[in-house]
Amino acid sequence: MLLKENKMLGEKYYYFKHKSGLSVYVVPKKMSTSYAILATEYGAIDNKFKLSTDNEFTTVPDGIAHFLEHKLFECEGGIDAFELYAKTGADANAFTTNTNTAYIFSCTENFDKSLEVLLDFVTHPYFTESTVQKEQGIIGQEIKMYEDHPGSRLHKELLKALYEKNKVRIDVAGTIESIAEINADILYKCYNTFYNLNNMTLAVCGDIDPEIVERACDKMLKQAENITINRDYENDDEKPTVYKKRAVCKLDVAKPIFAIGIKDTNIPSEPNERAKKSYAMEILNEMLFSQSSKFHEELYNERLIFPDLSSGSEITKHYSYNVISSESPDPEKVYSRFVEYIEETKRNGLDKEEFELSKRTVYSSYIKSFDSTESIGENLIFNILDGADFLDALDIIDSITFDYVNDLLKEGFKEEYYAMSIVEPIGK
Amino acid sequence: MITKSIEISDNVYLRHIKTNKFKTNYISFDFIAPLERERAHLNSMLPLILMRATKKYPSQSEINKRLQCLYSGNISASVTAFGQYQCFGMKMNMLNDRFSKDVSITNGMVDLLCEMLFNPYLVNGAFDEKYTDDKKNDLIDTVESLKNSKGSYAIKRLKEEMCKNEVFSISKYGEIENIKKITKESLYNAYKEALSIYPIEIYAVGDMDIDAIASKLKQYFKSIKRNPIRVPEIELIKEAKEIKQVTEVEKINQARLVLGFRTGYDYKENKYHIVQLFNEILGGSPTSKLFLNVREKMSLCYSCRSIVNQKDGLMIISAGIEAKNREIAEKAIINQLEAIKNGNITEEEFSSAKKSIINGYISISDSASSEHAWSFYRSLCGINTTPQLESEKIKNTTIEQIKEFANRITLDTVYFLKGEEE
Structure with a gap:
């Protein structure tokens, strides 16, 4: 376990690479609220990829990283991860950006149990055609909500003007049409590629002993296979000048x-x-x-x-x-x-x-x-x-x-x- | 929690919430006024004009330079409506002095605040005309831009329709026609009056020399002739008579359904924990009845939540939906409320809602602004309590109490905002 400290700030963190492949950071902080964030380097821009064992690249529908984030909350047997957190008293959420997907919770008690919930549901995907269909309705309304949101529209359109090819142009939530193409098989394909623990990082901050975090990892995580992800961003010839004024x-x-x-x-x-x-x-x-x-x-x-x-x-x-x-x-x-x-x-x-x-x-x-x-x-x-x-x-x-x-x-x-x-x- | 209260002048209090948890200090200054249609626009303008220029710093860029020197100290105007109150003033956030290489940040920020409040930039005994016009325009822009955010706009419209004859329909910013009528003189009179007649609450959260701040403030208040008013109590409407329906059309993509209820809750009962617990079960979290049923099971919406407030006795439920699903969504929402009225709450739902509320209470001490809000708004209800005490009350609440409370709730107004072609 590595310790890094900044004396001027009065802050420090512990780092270790867990044997499962997950990178873990613990920032001790004397506060009542503890916070955990588990993130994968996978966002809206990662729509074309292959593993070193694959022959060809796979291209997936826009908005799938965000869709996957929603769907991971649903566990086998119809239980929702929110219900599991409700038992431990944690306040949970998740979000997807252009480059990352993150799962978070904050709590004032039962930190270890909440951390187990987090590590458990994110490592146990469960998708069926009917649950995917139901989510299309919910995310469809999320997309419509943002269509009425001036700040969000302004930003999205700006990126589409600045860039011709860069995948930052892709809307994180996708479109009603693109998410209609998503099915359970494609979700599993993305999951198995990007939710490999070697591609993920956990950070926790609060009045927490790093050993508690290590124990939870030992208990919940299996060693991940070592994989190499190739991502094709198709933007080699993006010009330095803007696409549209x-x-x-x-x-x-x-x-x-x-x-x-x-x-x-x-x-x-x-x-x-x-x-x-x-x-x-x-x-x-x-x-x-x-x-x-x-x-x-x-x-x-x-x-x-x-x-x-x-x-x-x-x-x-x-x-x-x-x-x-x-x-x-x-x-x-x-x-x-x-x-x-x-x-x-x-x-x-x-x-x-x-x-x-x-x-x-x-x-x-x-x-x-x-x-x-x-x-x-x-x-x-x-x-x-x-x-x-x-x-x-x-x-x-x-x-x-x-x-x-x-x-x-x-x-x-x-x-x-x-x-x-x-x-x-x-x-x- | 408040560690020290110092009386600065007649009905002017400085409250210290001492903590060394933070790398920053937080100071707020609030006038406590009655929320009135004839005054709201003047009051909400005051922080804006006072922050625009002072005798010592007669332009915005000089004020901002000063703030940069103070390690980018932050000062913002604030105005909130809370029941029959309109609270307005300034909030400041600054780096703790231990991170300063030269100046005393907290002292500097308090001086600047006093400079704004007591030494405003004046021309011939009134505010500057150009500055007044600028700030009038800013305020009008703020009011006009409220419609940019459709979710909160729909809630605002519901309140205006539902509470036509009540104080809750009054905009905390005031109305555009009234803002237009403000003059540099009328604003100056409002300023003089505010310093004289409104109760004032100053909060300081963090690690600082509170006695030094108190004596500085006392010095300034010496020259102010105080004649504080009492903000009168109001009578709440406890029960809706008949259901009002309002439908409006705008050029929007997603329809908004907002339901306004009378809860019959009066803050004097001092049982707000029951209201919060009820709300958590109905629509306050991702395991609430609204979220699990209307969103997750029926797939009708992305956002669907309920909001309560300790002072106005209202409950508001809002959802963003497809216009064609209006009836089915409304019915689904009402069904969830009915379930609670029938005592249909599982032990599991109940205990998770309790945990969630307690989690929220315990987190209060981790944020200076939450610490302030907790004490400030409760003190306006005459309640002095701690998150720990309230947590104990939550633990002892029964399903029967939630059911009893739910049965007092009546639907008053349904507001529906939809797109043109639907």
Whole structure:
């Protein structure tokens, strides 16, 4: 068992590779709530794959990772995993992203029993044609709910404008049509490929002894076969420039909502370099677009944005982009102001004092994330799944220089990398 | 839980919830006003205008620079409606001083809060005209954008229809026509009045020098002439007379079915744990009757849940469905309530609901904002209790008590929001 500690933060974790193949992290934290997250490196983008023993690649319907996440909760004999958690008193959930699927619970007692429930149901799939059919109705309503959700539509359409081939274009929940193609056989095929314990990680955080976690693993998990998964992302020839400059959809909203996306295909292959770029983007976003920025103040004073600009970047090994969004009576005007502002800032250079203050903001928001067992567990696991170590972040943030951020601005912000998604009111 | 209460001025209290669990500190400042149609818009505007500029920091960017210096201290305007109350003010979240390399973060944040509350940016004895107009527009935008989220919009519409003559239909932000009428002078008068007449509750959660904060606040309040009002009690409608039906059409993909009930529960009974336990069994969790039957068995929806509140005596059930399934969904929902009225609760359902509620209570101490909310809202009901005490009450609750409570519930209004072509 390996111990890693960050004295400045006052946080540490234990790591071990369980003999079943599962990677396990335990973060001791004196809180009443304990949190566990079991994740597999399998998300919406993994729709074409083969094992080294297969001859050909299998392509599966869009939305299947998310569908599988729903279906795993149903255990043999018609019992629902939620009912098992109900007995131990845990609060459980699950979610699927473009790159991962995660099963979580939090509890204030019976941690060991809840952990057994988690390890048990995720390793025991049970699908039949009738249960699959029933789920198609439920997920169909989930898809429809998100169709009415402006933020979700805005984001999905933005990704489809930024990328031509990258599978981040695929809707996590799929479509009514694509999920209609799902059957029990395909679900088993995906399950047997991606839910191999060697492809999975468990993180727990709370007032917990690592040995309790190890015992639960010993009890519930069988050794997984060593497999090699080949994934075909079919995006080798994704261009650095955007696929479409605009994506517009209409919904019953009060005023237009926009998101400007900045595509980035210059993704560092080394995980710590990716993490560094990600924190540096946060600093740059804070400098350029936060409420203290000149740009924000000007747009606000001219009532071109409401209420605030929000910005955020996402960097994974598969895709990377930055988003600036808000509501506006005139998104096109905001877009042209954005282009001008960036060019002007590139010419004049960034401000060193603003850099220091913005770095402080990123430092602070990182430390703040240690106030809940849930956010610790999530940050740890998603960093690990992307290859980085969240306890190293303070050093990484510290190592970011003014010149590094200036270069990000100069190289990453060019008009051919920008696209804008707009949700317009119906009737406009 | 509250470890110290200090009287700052007449009906102004500072409550400390001391804990060293967190790397952050949390401070909230709330005016406790009656929720009134003639005042709601002014009150909800006040935090916005006060945070816009101060004497010392006369622009937004100067305030934000100051916040960045304080390690990105966070301050946000807040307004909530709770029964007959409209609570409004600011909430702050900041890094603990031990992570600062130079400034004292907590002191700096308290100073900034006081600066906003007591030294606002004024022009000729009123707020700045441009700032007032900006914030009016912001507030109007906020109200207009409420319809972007269809689930909560449908619930808001149900309350407006169901509680037409009650305080619960009043928007916590106020109405657009009234917001438009706000002037820099009327807003300034509302500000002066708020500092004088509303009870004020300040909460500080975390590890900080509470006496120093208290003396700072006392200093500022010295110059305020306090004349606090009492927010009057209201009479709740305990039982629905007849069922109102409201159907509306919007350009949406998924229909929304919302049912509004009268529970007959009055907070003065001080038995909110029974209401919460009942709600957990009916539609508060993934093992609730609504989730297991209407969603899992009948496959009618993705979301279907019930919500209760300790102050208004209402229960609301909402579901996102196909419009053509409206009747079958409504019937299925009512059937689940009927099952509880008939005492149709298994021992297993009952014990898991208890565990789930207790789990929620025990987790309160892991979040500063939950600690605050627990004490704050209960104190507005005149209740002083701890999660541990409430957990004991949950353990001792019987199925018979849940059944008895369920039988007081009557359906008042059914609101249905559907797409155009259906």
